[in-house]
Amino acid sequence: xxxxxxxxxxxxxxxxxxxxxxxxxxxxxxxxxxxxxxxxxxxxxxxxxxxxxxxxxxxxxxxxxxxxxxxxxxxxxxxxxxxxxxxxxxxxxxxxxxxxxxxxxxxxxxxxxxxxxxxxxxxxxxxxxxxxxxxxxxxxxxxxxxxxxxxxxxxxxxxxxxxxxxxxxx
Ligand SMILES: [Zn+2]
Numbered sequence: 732x733x734x735x736x737x738x739x740x741x742x743x744x745x746x747x748x749x750x751x752x753x754x755x756x757x758x759x760x761x762x763x764x765x766x767x768x769x770x771x772x773x774x775x776x777x778x779x780x781x782x783x784x785x786x787x788x789x790x791x792x793x794x795x796x797x798x799x800x801x802x803x804x805x806x807x808x809x810x811x812x813x814x815x816x817x818x819x820x821x822x823x824x825x826x827x828x829x830x831x832x833x834x835x836x837x838x839x840x841x842x843x844x845x846x847x848x849x850x851x852x853x854x855x856x857x858x859x860x861x862x863x864x865x866x867x868x869x870x871x872x873x874x875x876x877x878x879x880x881x882x883x884x885x886x887x888x889x890x891x892x893x894x895x896x897x898x899x900x901x
Contacts, residue, residue: 750882751817757854760847763819764864767807768840768876770826775801783887805879818879825856832858
């Protein structure tokens, strides 16, 4: 006789993609509470829009067409105005600035920053340190770090190109 219990969940997650990407537009600023332990990085191709770079290389449309490669980083974060959870998208340069400001990637989680993107053609991002999460939210648990891959898969239709329709498998 095998004993079992029912798997319970009082607060099931909402259907569909629930986490968004936070991207700053030119001239925009926003405060973020950083919840991720690290910046999750992926390679993408630029083709007028961002396409994923996939492995193995033979299956990557962007590599075959030699579309330029761009690294993109994602930090799990809370947007402090909307209170939404999601991923702050950073470029290589933005990641370096952020980590320099915080004195190392190990201080990402729990830090809060104001991110400001400049106006004009050369839009760079500045970061200002705010009071840390724990000082602002005493006794409140911080959400665990989360990988952006599920969100990216949905937003970028993150999948390998179909193999020329012969067998119909993705
Ligand atoms: Zn590629």
